[in-house]
């Protein structure tokens with residue numbers, strides 16, 4: 001069969017477009033108190049991001065002028081509370097179309113790493129009172145967002161068992177995944193979650209290759225985005241990096257903003273744009289690229305050494 005060059009070119013262009021933009025992408029919002037204008041970068045220009053979460057029940061003030069259909073807010077029940085159900089119901093009755101919720105952030109992790117450190121039986125009792133009623137209203141529920149370590153699987157099993165002992169099936173519609181590490185580990189972990197909880201959608205709600213070189217971090221980003229877009233049971237994903245490189249707790253190269261608040265290559269690609277060639281630095285002093293030596297980073301910028 002003969003295929004004209006025009007058809008091939010069109011196909012190549014379509015592949016490029018679908019590889020760099022995605023309807024699955026959202027924002028794990030880490031607001032910047034020091035630089036509030038950074039908060040608007042994620043929704044500015046031609047941003048690809050269609051949804052966000054902020055680890056809280058209520059939407060962020062930074063996006064109060066965005067409607068739910070423009071930038072969908074997904075509430076999170078971070079750790080057990082008795083007010084989650086009433087708060088979500090009041091948002092819905094106030095006209096906000098809440099269709100999905102997230103629950104219990106890293107309950108198998110400690111507060112030193114951002115975990116909520118909740119006992120499975122305590123979470124089960126809380127889910128039965130605060131989450132099951134929302135599910136009956138048609139809201140899709142995310143299983144507890146456990147860490148990517150083996151303790152996550154153990155915790156989830158204990159959680160579902162605890163629901164049974166309390167006479168209820170706690171039903172999750174989708175399974176959030178957190179992952180810090182390389183792509184092979186990520187794909188293997190996602191496969192294990194999919195094998196354990198069959199026929200469920202998976203959301204990757206925190207992920208990055210932490211503390212590695214810029215080139216490895218960028219390759220990881222590209223490979224994982226292509227994978228998430230291709231696998232149909234992956235419903236959504238949100239990259240952990242909506243902050244400046246000098247305050248990143250996952251290493252400077254994973255951040256989506258430089259120390260000056262400009263989009264890095266990963267930041268721009270994630271929003272659906274082109275490379276920016278902005279190099280993230282671990283220090284607010286920044287790095288200087290000397291023309292003629294290409295992209296080699298040669299010196300910290302002396303004139304910014306005011307601290």
Ligand SMILES: *[C@@H]1O[C@H](CO)[C@@H](O)[C@H](O)[C@H]1NC(C)=O
Pocket residue numbers: 040062065
């Ligand atoms: C929303 O408010 C922010 C400031 O909080 C502003 O920068 C942004 O331009 C506003 N966006 C729209 C669409 O009005």
Ligand SMILES: *[C@@H]1O[C@H](CO)[C@@H](O)[C@H](O)[C@H]1NC(C)=O
Pocket residue numbers: 097099
């Ligand atoms: C709420 O959003 C969902 C998903 O976008 C849509 O299918 C549904 O029609 C919306 N409901 C209302 C009441 O707007």
Ligand SMILES: *[C@@H]1O[C@H](CO)[C@@H](O)[C@H](O)[C@H]1NC(C)=O
Pocket residue numbers: 167168169
């Ligand atoms: C829980 O689910 C199982 C399997 O689908 C079913 O047999 C059982 O009746 C359910 N229990 C409750 C309390 O709904």
Ligand SMILES: *[C@@H]1O[C@H](CO)[C@@H](O)[C@H](O)[C@H]1NC(C)=O
Pocket residue numbers: 198199
């Ligand atoms: C998943 O879906 C397949 C195909 O529809 C079905 O054969 C299988 O029993 C389902 N597994 C579970 C655990 O529901």
Ligand SMILES: *[C@@H]1O[C@H](CO)[C@@H](O)[C@H](O)[C@H]1NC(C)=O
Pocket residue numbers: 020215218219222269275
């Ligand atoms: C990542 O993908 C972008 C296109 O989206 C490409 O320009 C860049 O070279 C890729 N980088 C790596 C390290 O694969």
Ligand SMILES: *[C@@H]1O[C@H](CO)[C@@H](O)[C@H](O)[C@H]1NC(C)=O
Pocket residue numbers: 210211248249250251252282
């Ligand atoms: C990764 O880098 C961050 C700072 O960018 C640091 O706080 C953290 O301890 C590092 N983690 C590891 C495992 O090296």
